[in-house]
Amino acid sequence: MEAKALLIFNPNAGSEEINALDLLSKITVLISGTIVDIYETTGDGDQEAIKEKLANTKYALVVIAGGDGTIKLGAACVEDQCPMAILPLGSANGLANCLGIKSLDDAWDALKQMDTLNMDGVMVDDHLCLHLADFGFNANLIHRFEEGDSRGMIGYVKSSLGEIFSTNISQFVLETDGEKIEFEAHMLVIANGDRYGTGAVINPDGDLSDGRFEVIAVLVEGVEDLIQLSIGLISGERKERNSIRSWTLKNCKIQNHSGAKFQIDGELMGTPSEITVGIRPGIFRFVHKTPDVVEKDDVSIENSTS
Ligand SMILES: Nc1ncnc2c1ncn2[C@@H]1O[C@H](COP(=O)(O)OP(=O)(O)OP(=O)(O)O)[C@@H](O)[C@H]1O
Missing domain, CATH: 2.60.200.40 (Tumour Suppressor Smad4)
Known part of the structure; x- marks a missing residue:
């Protein structure tokens, strides 16, 4: 059976014109044998809508395309250590930078590599x-x-x-x-x-x-x-x-x-x-880019390691 991935896309993040369908086709090429669903954020009721999608479908990967606000929205919805990958479209992209992802090209490299990090969450009050x-x-x-x-x-x-x-x-x-x-x-x-x-x-x-x-x-x-x-x-x-x-x-x-x-x-x-x-x-599992990127030709989501 083909694995499923969810692409959470914020059309309002950053200033570049980027299309969800272009991102989808690139993901499909990079991760073979994967069906990608798209959720486009509206800025209103996104958390409930994404949680519902995740409850109804078993996704092997959640790809989050946006700035820090969108990454945080995705992370707040994903449970069960499902891996998350960032496509940095925001104006600053703080977390992506910490994960070695400074550009969209880095993000594609990281997706090819599909190496994941068990990342801590810091709680400040609630x-x-x-x-x-x-x-x-x-x-x-x-x-x-x-x-x-x-x-x-x-x-x-x-x-x-x-x-x-x-x-x-x-x-x-x-x-x-x-x-x-x-x-x-x-x-x-x-x-x-x-x-x-x-x-x-x-x-x-x-x-x-x-x-x-x-x-x-x-x-x-x-x-x-x-x-x-x-x-x-x-x-x-x-x-x-x-x-x-x-x-x-x-x-x-x-x-x-x-x-x-x-x-x-x-x-x-x-x-x-x-x-x-x-x-x-270790409450989150994020795809990161390690300095020693090894090129792999054919990657599937099941290849991911922690
Ligand atoms: N379709 C939409 N139209 C308008 N605003 C949206 C839409 N979808 C999400 N948003 C808003 O986008 C904000 C999150 O943006 P995000 O932080 O991801 O990008 P950014 O502000 O460009 O990046 P950064 O945080 O890196 O500066 C939230 O306030 C959310 O309400």
Whole structure:
């Protein structure tokens, strides 16, 4: 019997004109012997509709074509460790980047390779975080970005220059294993993945499948800190400095004493005064692109490994 795959397609993601039927034919060519159903999102009632589709049909693979919001929608619907593959169509594509998928070509390579990763989910109170959440600088940036009319990377970079000079220092308390650590930071990041969708590596120790997350506090006190931070974000290498502190944890509480803005995976969450963070190890199975891609001619969904 032929295996079935579901393609979840967000026609509104990103700015490029991409057609669901073109994606479908490419998937069918890459994964032999597969019937692909399409679900096109509308922005209204998608979660219920996708859950119903998944309950009625046994899919061997769910391919999610969109930005971080669409990936999160798909991940919230898929159960039973059904593998998910990302076609990055969004403006930033944070989780795809963490999975080694920086472009649509990478996504096709990953689908050919069909290697899967048992990925952790980070729970922030009742909210799922797939790759990064943060207080302060980046959340402000997203806020500014949503208020403006610019989309895409150029708008993001333009906004970030202004934001660097206007983010206030906030007071935080990190509580873990009975220890309370008080500190000041421009940005406090909760990281499952290692990088933002822009490619900036905020968490060089990040491993999506290690059963842990990192908390990273960034305090930029002068030009030298800013230069070193920028070099680290670009190169992915970090020298020990007072401006960046990092903890690898399984759970913690964070108090946000200055009312810094908070975001999870690009979605603004207001200014919570306290959050509780925990990890759910290996709850998702995502197709990723490993550096040593081995070309395979004829791949079927059953070839996938974890
Ligand atoms: N058919 C549609 N028309 C309008 N909006 C839609 C439609 N389908 C989904 N959406 C909206 O798209 C948003 C999710 O977009 P997504 O995050 O995937 O892409 P993006 O914003 O381009 O990418 P990124 O998060 O990488 O910036 C949700 O707010 C959802 O409501």
